[in-house]
Structures are given as structure tokens and as C-alpha cells.
Amino acid sequence: MITDEPAIWTQALRKSYPGRGAALDGIDLAVPAGTVHGLLGPNGAGKTTTVRILATLASFDSGQAWVAGRNVARDRAGVRARIGIAGQYAAVDGILSGRQNLEMFARLHRMRAREARARADELLERFDLVEAAGRPVKGYSGGMRRRLDLAVSLIRSPRVLFLDEPTTGLDPRSRLEVWDAVRELADSGTTVLLTTQYLEEADRLCSRITMVVRGRVVAEGSPAELKSSVGGRDLDEAFLLITEGA
Amino acid sequence: MTVSISGAMTDAVTPHGSRITWAAVDTWVVAKRHLLHLVRRPDELLGTLMIPVMAVAMFGFVFGEAFGVAMDVPGAEYREFLLPGLFALTMAFGIGNTTISIAEDVRGGVLDRMRSLPMSPVAMLAGRALADMILAVVELTILLALGTLFGWQAHLGIGAVIAALGLLVLLRMAFSWVGILLGLLVSGPEAAMKYFALVFPLAMVADTIVPTDLMPGWLALPAEWNPLSSTVIATRELFGNTAAPATTWVGEHALTMAVLWPVAIIAVCLPLAMARLRRLGR
Numbered sequence: 001m002i003t004d005e006p007a008i009w010t011q012a013l014r015k016s017y018p019g020r021g022a023a024l025d026g027i028d029l030a031v032p033a034g035t036v037h038g039l040l041g042p043n044g045a046g047k048t049t050t051v052r053i054l055a056t057l058a059s060f061d062s063g064q065a066w067v068a069g070r071n072v073a074r075d076r077a078g079v080r081a082r083i084g085i086a087g088q089y090a091a092v093d094g095i096l097s098g099r100q101n102l103e104m105f106a107r108l109h110r111m112r113a114r115e116a117r118a119r120a121d122e123l124l125e126r127f128d129l130v131e132a133a134g135r136p137v138k139g140y141s142g143g144m145r146r147r148l149d150l151a152v153s154l155i156r157s158p159r160v161l162f163l164d165e166p167t168t169g170l171d172p173r174s175r176l177e178v179w180d181a182v183r184e185l186a187d188s189g190t191t192v193l194l195t196t197q198y199l200e201e202a203d204r205l206c207s208r209i210t211m212v213v214r215g216r217v218v219a220e221g222s223p224a225e226l227k228s229s230v231g232g233r234d235l236d237e238a239f240l241l242i243t244e245g246a
Numbered sequence: 247m248t249v250s251i252s253g254a255m256t257d258a259v260t261p262h263g264s265r266i267t268w269a270a271v272d273t274w275v276v277a278k279r280h281l282l283h284l285v286r287r288p289d290e291l292l293g294t295l296m297i298p299v300m301a302v303a304m305f306g307f308v309f310g311e312a313f314g315v316a317m318d319v320p321g322a323e324y325r326e327f328l329l330p331g332l333f334a335l336t337m338a339f340g341i342g343n344t345t346i347s348i349a350e351d352v353r354g355g356v357l358d359r360m361r362s363l364p365m366s367p368v369a370m371l372a373g374r375a376l377a378d379m380i381l382a383v384v385e386l387t388i389l390l391a392l393g394t395l396f397g398w399q400a401h402l403g404i405g406a407v408i409a410a411l412g413l414l415v416l417l418r419m420a421f422s423w424v425g426i427l428l429g430l431l432v433s434g435p436e437a438a439m440k441y442f443a444l445v446f447p448l449a450m451v452a453d454t455i456v457p458t459d460l461m462p463g464w465l466a467l468p469a470e471w472n473p474l475s476s477t478v479i480a481t482r483e484l485f486g487n488t489a490a491p492a493t494t495w496v497g498e499h500a501l502t503m504a505v506l507w508p509v510a511i512i513a514v515c516l517p518l519a520m521a522r523l524r525r526l527g528r
């Protein structure tokens with residue numbers, strides 16, 4: 001589903017929180033449809049802020065932002081109908097069961113009750129949560145919770161999916177499961193913007209990477225380009241060099 | 247595994263139907279969620295009911311005789327006077343759970359998730375108000391049964407009882423919107439719990455447990471104008487229960503005020519809560 005129009009496009013995106021300096025100091029992004037794009041940066045770089053703005057959860061001060069062909073500032077409803085978001089902190093209901101969560105959010109996606117149940121079944125199966133489906137989410141392991149969060153974000157097969165540090169705090173096995181899911185999504189044509197602090201993760205999953213430090217883009221390119229631009233070192237070294245130079 | 251995670255990429259465009267219809271459907275889905283919470287955590291409902299049940303025991307029987315003497319009526323008659331007060335008081339105490347649950351939704355990110363969906367914004371909050379009203383009906387049914395056990399009676403027939411219950415549920419809806427607004431304003435669920443004690447003066451400085459004419463003048467005035475008092479006096483009238491004769495304008499117009507107060511509170515708190523919800527996105 002690769003078209004000319006980028007699925008995510010921002011220009012000079014700026015935002016500051018009251019009483020603080022700029023959280024985003026001019027972010028430019030252009031993510032072609034159907035690709036996995038990495039937003040890489042250390043803690044506090046502005047990754048979550050960028051994702052929240054693009055997902056209509058936060059406003060911005062200046063610049064432009066388009067997602068799935070919709071203007072983020074002007075057509076929030078249009079953006080919301082076309083995106084999915086899975087957060088750094090799994091935003092699912094801890095008291096409800098996994099199945100109840102999926103059915104509720106499916107209903108809020110305007111699915112009919114029967115359709116919602118069928119979709120919940122499908123996603124529980126896909127994310128290996130069938131056995132835990134009836135239990136309260138509070139009792140889930142970190143990996144199960146993250147899988148449920150991912151499942152919820154995929155209820156309506158979004159065109160653009162935002163994954164904010166989807167593997168932070170996960171054990172290696174759960175991390176691999178999330179990676180598999182991201183690859184499967186990419187194959188099916190979903191555009192994914194993935195934030196991460198892990199270079200290895202970005203290197204494995206992303207076709208292009210934007211490095212952000214203190215709210216500014218410090219480098220942009222394919223993993224290979226980033227490596228060659230700093231003289232063939234591996235990405236970790238490149239990251240250190242670029243970050244220190246910023 | 248060949249089940250696709252991503253089915254046909256149909257945009258989640260809202261199916262036909264008016265915005266109001268969809269707001270109603272979304273509100274019901276969110277309300278169901280809050281009611282499921284109560285089913286999974288019945289201790290919360292028990293906690294809410296504990297207060298009026300204890301109050302009937304304490305005020306009805308321990309202090310009841312003394313209050314009866316002060317009011318110049320027998321203890322049994324004081325209990326007649328007391329129960330409508332406790333019904334309204336229970337409606338007020340519900341504000342605690344409302345505030346905490348909204349504060350939890352802000353903190354836990356569930357509200358953020360909802361805000362990322364193409365759902366009706368007002369439903370994110372109104373769902374809680376609807377759940378509160380349904381819960382209020384359950385609580386009132388239990389309290390009515392308990393009251394009957396304690397010898398309390400409604401004297402004016404089923405129609406009047408239903409009207410009285412309607413006023414109580416309306417009062418609960420008003421407190422629900424106050425709670426929703428507070429839940430969006432407080433820094434977190436802990437803060438909501440800390441401030442819960444503030445409900446006591448609201449619930450007690452009213453014509454609920456002690457008749458206002460037994461209060462010192464500086465306390466009687468706010469007590470008479472307390473929205474709770476209007477509902478209590480109006481429901482006492484509708485139940486045909488013992489009441490002190492009305493001596494003030496608010497007291498005389500209790501029935502009108504029992505409708506006006508909640509409507510006014512909702513008219514203020516609902517738009518403020520919606521404005522606050524929009525500000526969460528700053």
C-alpha cells in the first residue's frame with residue numbers, strides 16, 4: 001500500500017509545556033505508507049510527546065502534522081478513525097478481563113456487539129491470550145499486558161499504528177513476540193511509528209530511523225545510512241557519536 | 247497461525263446514525279464498564295451502603311431517643327424523619343467512588359485510550375454518571391427494604407414513592423457530575439481519597455440527621471440552602487414522613503428546589519468537566 005503521500009508527515013513541530021523549555025523544538029518527519037519508522041532517542045528526548053501529538057492526545061504550539069492524509073490539528077475525528085496507539089504504559093482496564101477490555105474498546109470503535117465479540121476472539125487467539133481471557137488484567141504478566149494493549153490498538157485494523165516503547169521492560173521472549181507482531185503488521189501494509197531507546201530494536205524492525213535528542217532531529221536515514229555516515233561503525237557507536245555531538 | 251491481525255483496512259468511519267444516538271450507545275458501553283467494576287469489586291458497593299446502614303443504627307437507635315426528646319417526638323417518629331435524610335446522604339457519599347474512579351482513569355491512561363478512539367467525548371464521562379444512577383437505584387432499593395425493617399414507612403402510595411426516588415436519583419446525578427469534575431481536577435486517586443472527609447459537612451450540615459431548627463443560626467442558614475436539604479424535605483413530603491414545619495422560603499419551595507438544584511449543578515459541572523477533558527490534551 002505504498003503511495004506517494006506519506007502516512008505521517010510533520011514539519012517544524014514545536015511544543016513546550018508550561019514552565020518548561022521546549023519539549024519538541026522543530027520535529028520533521030516523513031514516513032511513507034506501509035513502512036516501519038523508528039523514532040529513536042534517549043529518555044526525555046520527546047518521543048512520547050511526538051506520538052501523543054500525532055495521536056491527537058496532545059496539542060502542539062506550531063508547525064504542521066498530517067496522519068493518514070488528515071490534518072491532526074483540524075480533523076481529530078478523521079485521525080482517530082485511522083490510527084491505533086499502544087503506549088509505554090499499557091492503557092487497558094486492570095479490573096476487567098482481557099476479553100471484556102477487547103469487547104468494550106471494540107464497541108467504542110462503533111462495532112456491533114456480535115462483531116465486537118468475533119474480533120475479540122480473533123485477537124485473543126492471535127496474541128495467545130485465550131487461556132487468560134476471562135481473568136482480570138491486573139493479574140497478567142508484563143508481557144501479557146503488553147500483548148493485550150497491542151491487541152486493543154489493532155481492533156479496527158488501523159492504517160497508522162503508534163507504538164511507544166512497546167518492548168521497554170519486557171523479557172526477551174515477550175520482546176521477540178512483539179517484534180513478530182510488528183513485522184506481520186508491516187507485511188500487511190500498516191504504517192508503524194515505533195519509538196524506542198534500543199538501537200538493536202530499531203535496526204531490526206525499521207526501514208528508516210529518525211534520531212531525536214532534546215526535542216530536535218539529529219539524524220535521519222536507513223540503519224545502513226546512519227552507520228555509513230559515521231564511518232561504518234555499528235549503530236550503537238553511531239548513536240553515541242551523534243548524541244554527544246548534538 | 248494465519249489469523250490476520252490486520253483485517254481489511256476499512257476506516258472506522260462512524261456508521262450511519264446521528265451523533266446523539268452514538269453518544270447514547272457509547273455512554274451505555276462506558277456505563278457497563280463501571281458496572282462491571284462493581285460486580286468484580288462488590289466491596290465498593292458494600293462500603294457505600296455501610297455508611298447509611300451504620301447511620302440508621304447509630305442515629306436511629308443510639309442517639310435517636312435523645313434527638314427525639316430534643317425534637318419533642320418519640321424515637322420511632324425520629325426514625326421516620328431520619329430515613330429520607332439517610333437516603334439523600336447516601337446519594338452524596340457516592341461522590342467519593344465517582345471521583346476516585348475518574349482520577350484512576352486519568353492516571354492509568356484509560357481515558358487517554360478513549361480519547362484516541364473515534365467515540366463521543368461526552369460519553370467518556372457520562373458513562374460514569376449513568377452507572378452512578380443505576381447504582382443509586384440499587385442502593386435505594388436496599389435502603390428502602392432496610393428502612394421498612396426498621397419500621398419506616400411511606401404513607402402516600404407508590405406514585406409518590408417513585409417521584410421521591412426520582413428526586414434522589416437526580417440528586418445523585420448532580421453529585422456524580424461534581425465527582426467527575428473533581429476527578430479530572432485532582433492530582434490522583436490518593437488526593438481524591440484524602441479529600442473525601444469533606445463530604446461529611448456537606449452531608450451533615452443539611453436537613454438530614456438533625457433538623458435545621460435545632461442548629462445554631464449561623465449553621466442553619468447554609469444547612470437550609472444545602473441542595474441536600476431540598477431533596478430531603480421534598481422526599482419527606484412525598485413519603486408522608488415526619489417533617490419540621492417549613493419556616494423559610496427554600497423550605498417552602500423544597501419540591502421545586504429539589505429539581506432546580508441538581509439541574510443547576512449539572513448545568514455548571516458538565517460543561518466545566520468537558521472543558522477540563524479537552525484541556526487534558528494540552
Ligand SMILES: Nc1ncnc2c1ncn2[C@@H]1O[C@H](COP(=O)(O)OP(=O)(O)O)[C@@H](O)[C@H]1O
Nearest residue numbers: 017020023041042043044045046047048049050
Ligand atoms: N505532561 C508534561 N508536563 C511537563 N513536561 C512534560 C510532560 N510530558 C513530558 N514532559 C517533558 O517533555 C520532555 C520530553 O518528554 P517525553 O516526550 O516524555 O520524552 P521521551 O518519551 O522521549 O522519554 C521531557 O523533558 C519531559 O520532562
Ligand SMILES: [Mg+2]
Nearest residue numbers: 047048049088
Ligand atoms: Mg516516553
